[in-house]
Amino acid sequence: NAGVTQTPKFQVLKTGQSMTLQCAQDMNHNSMYWYRQDPGMGLRLIYYSASEGTTDKGEVPNGYNVSRLNKREFSLRLESAAPSQTSVYFCASSPSNTGELFFGEGSRLTVL
Amino acid sequence: SQKIEQNSEALNIQEGKTATLTCNYTNYSPAYLQWYRQDPGRGPVFLLLIRENEKEKRKERLKVTFDTTLKQSLFHITASQPADSATYLCALDMSNTNAGKSTFGDGTTLTVKP
Numbered sequence: 072n073a074g075v076t077q078t079p080k081f082q083v084l085k086t087g088q089s090m091t092l093q094c095a096q097d098m099n100h101n102s103m104y105w106y107r108q109d110p111g112m113g114l115r116l117i118y119y120s121a122s123e124g125t126t127d128k129g130e131v132p133n134g135y136n137v138s139r140l141n142k143r144e145f146s147l148r149l150e151s152a153a154p155s156q157t158s159v160y161f162c163a164s165s166p167s168n169t170g171e172l173f174f175g176e177g178s179r180l181t182v183l
Numbered sequence: 184s185q186k187i188e189q190n191s192e193a194l195n196i197q198e199g200k201t202a203t204l205t206c207n208y209t210n211y212s213p214a215y216l217q218w219y220r221q222d223p224g225r226g227p228v229f230l231l232l233i234r235e236n237e238k239e240k241r242k243e244r245l246k247v248t249f250d251t252t253l254k255q256s257l258f259h260i261t262a263s264q265p266a267d268s269a270t271y272l273c274a275l276d277m278s279n280t281n282a283g284k285s286t287f288g289d290g291t292t293l294t295v296k297p
Contacts, residue, residue, distance in 0.1 A: 075226075104284075106287075111289060112289070113187075113272070113287040113288055113289045113290065114227070114272070114274075114285075114287040115287075116284060116285070119284060129284065161226055161227070163226075170215055170217060170232055170276050170285070171217070171229045171232060172217075172219075172227070172229060172274075172285065173229065174226030174227050174228070175226050176224075176225055176226050177224075177225070177226050
């Protein structure tokens with residue numbers, strides 16, 4: 072049972088390049104989330120998807136787009152990467168209405 | 184907006200003692216509060232959830248309390264072990280219908296010395 076799987080684990084980009092972070096969960100959860108974690112700022116919600124076919128902005132959505140491809144997969148896209156987007160990105164999923172979040176192992180992104 | 188403060192960035196204790204971590208919040212009381220453990224280079228792992236109408240929750244050596252008057256949650260690890268060394272995150276959810284839209288604290292790093 073893999074849980075929440077994120078790819079890639081590490082990525083280095085140049086300013087202005089684009090990339091997509093992939094996330095898949097095999098727990099049949101309805102809700103999926105993308106967080107970023109920066110030193111001194113905790114985990115901050117970028118986007119979430121309460122169910123298949125819906126997406127909504129979180130606390131820090133600027134510079135990102137998401138796609139809920141199906142119930143299993145939720146991708147995060149950076150169209151034009153900026154150094155301020157250097158961070159560790161975590162995907163998470165949750166069964167509806169329980170609050171408990173299951174996190175992936177993170178994707179470490181550096182933008183030069 | 185909700186602000187969360189977790190006690191000092193680092194907490195060092197001796198093996199066998201009880202570790203107590205604090206999570207304070209401002210503004211409105213959350214519908215529920217969660218505690219997660221995070222090891223270096225790994226994703227957070229869920230430990231316990233406590234709802235606004237609950238005073239205390241236990242799981243094995245872990246205990247969480249929730250005081251909506253003080254706007255504070257305490258997280259206790261009894262009979263601590265070196266394997267308990269990690270960063271512990273507090274997270275608040277404001278609504279029962281928005282599960283997962285959590286606001287996280289910065290975390291407290293616990294080191295248990297043998």
